[in-house]
Amino acid sequence: MELRHLRYFEAVAREMSFSRAAERLHIAQPPLSRQIRQLEDELGAQLIDRQARPLQLTPAGRFFYEQVVQLLGRVKEAAEATRRIAEGERTWFGIGFVPSTLYGFLPDLIRRFRSGLQGVEVGLSELTTLQQAEALKAGRIDVGFGRLVLDDPALHGEVVLQEALVAALPSRHKLLGQARVSLARLADEPLVLYPARPRPSYADHVLEIFRTRSLSPKVAFEANEMQTAIGLVAAGAGVALVPESVQRLHRDDVSYRPLSDAGVSSPVIMNCRADDRSPLLARLRAQLRTQARAQERRRS
Structure with a gap:
């Protein structure tokens, strides 16, 4: 084609x-x-x-x-x-992201980063963390926001957020009667996992969370997209573990419950080229620090 x-x-x-x-x-x-x-x-x-x-x-x-x-x-x-x-009218700055980060801090960060920025073309690309690594090294993007640690000397990564995970449950599910749900109870339910590929991915992070607690979840479906996984949950095909910011994806047929297990979270990691000293990357980092301080003040 x-x-x-x-x-x-x-x-x-x-x-x-x-x-x-x-x-x-x-x-x-x-x-x-x-x-x-x-x-x-x-x-x-x-x-x-x-x-x-x-x-x-x-x-x-x-x-x-x-x-x-x-x-x-x-x-x-x-x-x-x-x-x-090519004509020198604008500079390109590419940002890669995994879909789940769009429900958290990232949209506000991008909006503030672009505010007042003249002569810069900001490109946004939905990419898995592994795809972001390839795009960074190829120069197709300048920064990526993912959920996996990349063991690559050509890249620099820093955790910008540890986001709690919550259980996504179909409406009228029996576990909705509980204020908090344990991983042990979720392991007895059919699990909807995402993304199916490429691997390793957030899916492996979820499986590792269960394994470290000697639990063996029953994977019923593997979806490539988070929205598809939520749709499968809505259809009653199973339950899913998702970052808490995904709750902003309001659906009448899906409900969320926090976990009773302590410390169950997923990192949001900002990756860039290890030798990148560009002013635009420095501007994004400064904006990220400002946003993090404001969020801490709201919490306190």
Whole structure:
């Protein structure tokens, strides 16, 4: 699948006409039709109902169209930002993050970091901790916020937060009758684990928490995304251990309980290149310290 396939499909789906799309793309209609056929063959799905008058997208086509619009929009943004950086108009600063950090301090940190920052393109990338390590060393991002310790001399990591874990339970679950839930009780329930890959990951951290207490949880499902794991909990497929900030993801069909076991937490670790002395990284660190002090004052 190539970028032109996505652009061709977007044009046909927007125009609902091969002839108008071909005119818009400045190509002949037969090769356009062949390109769309190739795309459908590669996906193994019919995207356009050619028998309908006018043309219509199939259910698979409607879903794919929404994804393509987002992808092409992101490509356009990336191209424009790259041009501005190449022309010296802006500086690039990339931030990687695992999804669970978006429910805690990170959005406020990024908002304050960007406030008043002129001539800087701040890029945000959802990446696992291991993917962040690769992106840091390749120069694709400048800082990453993950939940695993990276044993790599090329990288520097510091724990910025120890976040308590809580149990995510389906509504009307029997354990909701307790103010606090023990890991021993959770080990008797089917466990929804995430992410399934790549490993090691937060999933291994959760399993280690149980193992250090001589508990063997019953893993029922492994999801790649935290939101998927929460959805499986809502469906009654099992329970999950999640950072407490995830409680901000309000759902009527999921409830949370703190743990009765002491010291069950997950670190949020800020990673960067060990030799990075950039002013922008220093600015982010300073903002992080300011935010941490303000949070301590609120607690006290």
